[in-house]
Amino acid sequence: MLNMSQAKKYLQRGGFILVAAGFMYTSNLGLLSYVAHWNSPKLYWKGKLEDTVRAEAELLGFHEEITIKIEDNGKTPGLSYKQGGKYFVQLSPDRADLAELRHELYHIANGHLDSNSINSFWQEPKATFYAFIMSFKDRE
Ligand SMILES: [Zn+2]
Numbered sequence: 001m002l003n004m005s006q007a008k009k010y011l012q013r014g015g016f017i018l019v020a021a022g023f024m025y026t027s028n029l030g031l032l033s034y035v036a037h038w039n040s041p042k043l044y045w046k047g048k049l050e051d052t053v054r055a056e057a058e059l060l061g062f063h064e065e066i067t068i069k070i071e072d073n074g075k076t077p078g079l080s081y082k083q084g085g086k087y088f089v090q091l092s093p094d095r096a097d098l099a100e101l102r103h104e105l106y107h108i109a110n111g112h113l114d115s116n117s118i119n120s121f122w123q124e125p126k127a128t129f130y131a132f133i134m135s136f137k138d139r140e
Contacts, residue, residue: 004059007130007133007134007137010133011126011129011130011133014129014133015125015126015129029124029125029128032128032129032131032132033099033128033131033132035132035135036099036102036103036128036131036132036134036135037097037099037100037135038135039135039138040097040098040099040100040135040138041097041098041138042096042097043091043096043097043098043100043101049068049070049091050068052098052101053066053068053089053101053105056098056101056102056105057105057108057109060105060106060109060110061109062105062108062109064087065086065087066087066088066089066105066108067086067087067088067089068088068089068090068091069088069089069090069091070090070091070092070093071090071091071092071093072092072093072094072095073090073092076092077091077092077095077096077097077100078090078091078092078095078096078100078101078103078104079104080104080105080107080108080113081113082108082113082114087108087113089101089104089105089108091104098138099131099132099134099135100131102130102131102134103127103128103130103131104127106126106127106130106131107123107127110123110126110127112127
């Protein structure tokens with residue numbers, strides 16, 4: 001059973017390894033993202049979804065309110081943003097899954113949305129790596 005402190009340890013170690021190796025992020029991220037989304041549960045019902053969002057945010061130690069919008073943005077299965085001091089996650093009704101939600105929640109919980117834009121070199125890989133690590137939790 002993978003607990004949160006182990007997951008965080010793996011995440012820190014994984015982040016360090018990624019930087020130290022100076023990998024080509026895009027290709028490796030594609031692979032991590034593919035594995036994270038493989039078999040990841042689709043997100044359907046709004047009631048259940050709100051419980052899931054709360055539970056997953058708690059795992060990240062994030063307790064502020066997050067508003068969920070079910071709406072396709074035409075590009076990605078999900079995105080997150082901050083507007084008027086409030087946090088939003090927008091998920092595609094057909095394409096969003098648990099891995100996508102976790103990726104977006106990681107951005108929110110780690111303050112990535114508080115800077116002007118998400119740093120694709122550092123913040124994006126960490127969110128992707130988090131969803132990747134957490135996907136193993138579901139398969140245990
Ligand atoms: Zn992202």
